[in-house]
Amino acid sequence: MLTLFHQPLCPHSRFIRLILGEYGLEARLVEERFWDRRDQFLILNPAGTLPVLIDEGQPPVPGAAIIAEYLDETRGQAEPLLPRDPGERVEVRRLASWFNDKFHAEVSGPLTTERIFKRYMTAEQGGGPPDTDAIRVARHNIRYHLAYLGWLVRTRNYLAGDRMSFADLAAAAHLSVADYLGDVPWSEDDAAKNWYARVKSRPSFRPLLTDTLAGVAPATHYANLDF
Amino acid sequence: MLTLFHQPLCPHSRFIRLILGEYGLEARLVEERFWDRRDQFLILNPAGTLPVLIDEGQPPVPGAAIIAEYLDETRGQAEPLLPRDPGERVEVRRLASWFNDKFHAEVSGPLTTERIFKRYMTAEQGGGPPDTDAIRVARHNIRYHLAYLGWLVRTRNYLAGDRMSFADLAAAAHLSVADYLGDVPWSEDDAAKNWYARVKSRPSFRPLLTDTLAGVAPATHYANLDF
Numbered sequence: 001m002l003t004l005f006h007q008p009l010c011p012h013s014r015f016i017r018l019i020l021g022e023y024g025l026e027a028r029l030v031e032e033r034f035w036d037r038r039d040q041f042l043i044l045n046p047a048g049t050l051p052v053l054i055d056e057g058q059p060p061v062p063g064a065a066i067i068a069e070y071l072d073e074t075r076g077q078a079e080p081l082l083p084r085d086p087g088e089r090v091e092v093r094r095l096a097s098w099f100n101d102k103f104h105a106e107v108s109g110p111l112t113t114e115r116i117f118k119r120y121m122t123a124e125q126g127g128g129p130p131d132t133d134a135i136r137v138a139r140h141n142i143r144y145h146l147a148y149l150g151w152l153v154r155t156r157n158y159l160a161g162d163r164m165s166f167a168d169l170a171a172a173a174h175l176s177v178a179d180y181l182g183d184v185p186w187s188e189d190d191a192a193k194n195w196y197a198r199v200k201s202r203p204s205f206r207p208l209l210t211d212t213l214a215g216v217a218p219a220t221h222y223a224n225l226d227f
Numbered sequence: 228m229l230t231l232f233h234q235p236l237c238p239h240s241r242f243i244r245l246i247l248g249e250y251g252l253e254a255r256l257v258e259e260r261f262w263d264r265r266d267q268f269l270i271l272n273p274a275g276t277l278p279v280l281i282d283e284g285q286p287p288v289p290g291a292a293i294i295a296e297y298l299d300e301t302r303g304q305a306e307p308l309l310p311r312d313p314g315e316r317v318e319v320r321r322l323a324s325w326f327n328d329k330f331h332a333e334v335s336g337p338l339t340t341e342r343i344f345k346r347y348m349t350a351e352q353g354g355g356p357p358d359t360d361a362i363r364v365a366r367h368n369i370r371y372h373l374a375y376l377g378w379l380v381r382t383r384n385y386l387a388g389d390r391m392s393f394a395d396l397a398a399a400a401h402l403s404v405a406d407y408l409g410d411v412p413w414s415e416d417d418a419a420k421n422w423y424a425r426v427k428s429r430p431s432f433r434p435l436l437t438d439t440l441a442g443v444a445p446a447t448h449y450a451n452l453d454f
Contacts, residue, residue, distance in 0.1 A: 046375070047325065070313060070317055073313045073316070086285070090285070093293045148273070
């Protein structure tokens with residue numbers, strides 16, 4: 001039995017939910033208010049971050065990249081989302097890290113912190129009104145990432161090569177959160193938009209499209225497969 | 228033939244140099260002034276960060292964690308620094324990420340940026356006098372990391388278990404940069420200090436101890452194995 005500690009609009013958690021869906025794995029989802037820094041949660045992951053996967057009989061698996069590697073090693077034999085060739089693995093990991101680390105630092109991290117998580121935090125936890133400068137910078141940055149993504153998928157079937165991989169799921173997970181908030185300028189890049197429409201129409205994506213947050217309505221086109 | 232684009236006091240580059248040393252691999256070292264954002268370097272790694280490993284006939288391998296996985300997969304068969312058991316791999320990757328990501332964000336990143344790299348950058352590149360607040364916060368943060376490291380090695384032979392692994396090399400690489408700058412309060416934790424003395428005395432560490440930077444002399448005890 002798998003359990004995933006997550007937040008519905010945490011992009012790293014969504015990346016893992018997509019992997020679970022693609023591998024056909026059921027997991028119990030537990031919403032963790034990570035900003036509360038619960039003692040029992042810090043025992044599972046001393047870093048205090050999401051997501052954390054629990055696979056009974058194994059140590060807790062913390063962090064998007066580490067969970068992805070773990071699921072590939074223990075559940076990914078039939079249809080791997082990480083290729084077997086060392087050079088191809090580099091490209092998948094490079095682009096997964098691009099979105100999990102760089103895009104998160106420049107776009108999806110500031111957007112989720114300022115527009116979502118700060119609503120739930122106390123002042124001591126860092127809550128309060130959103131920093132509009134941080135949001136403005138994130139909305140500026142996303143345009144460069146969208147252009148890079150479009151440039152990649154104009155020459156490749158999927159982000160890191162011929163087949164769908166962790167790279168596509170990481171990119172789509174982070175974009176999906178910005179899209180929920182209406183912060184993706186899709187009209188700027190048709191190739192990126194078409195790639196996202198393909199990933200978004202996969203069955204693994206459906207649970208993400210029904211997530212809603214009290215007080216933060218999704219953009220009108222968010223759940224629309226033909227946006 | 229391997230080539231590593233690096234900076235002598237970049238902790239992520241040092242992590243890879245330690246792995247190369249432990250695996251007995253020779254690599255040509257090329258100093259990259261990453262803040263110049265050279266076009267030819269951005270072709271190797273569009274993210275513009277260090278380190279980058281070139282293994283002829285393969286795509287460039289960017290980033291400390293991705294290079295470590297690549298070297299394990301292609302060169303680590305005899306004496307793996309990443310164990311073979313999935314649960315043990317989680318703990319090694321968790322702690323390697325702790326130092327490559329969390330310790331870097333809270334300690335070694337601010338220290339190297341403020342005390343070293345900003346000396347070489349132009350004003351447009353972000354250069355200038357060090358931000359003394361950032362340095363003060365980093366010196367405050369390192370104490371918690373040192374206590375956590377000491378707590379781990381009081382119950383384990385090495386950081387992630389019985390055997391030396393990527394976790395030890397990542398931790399030692401990041402600490403070595405803070406140690407060069409005289410910013411590690413070793414007297415606060417004997418267990419951490421003893422662990423570091425063991426890793427520091429390995430042959431793979433020797434090249435790091437002879438690195439010196441014009442204008443930034445190492446702490447007097449830096450190269451001393453009995454510090």
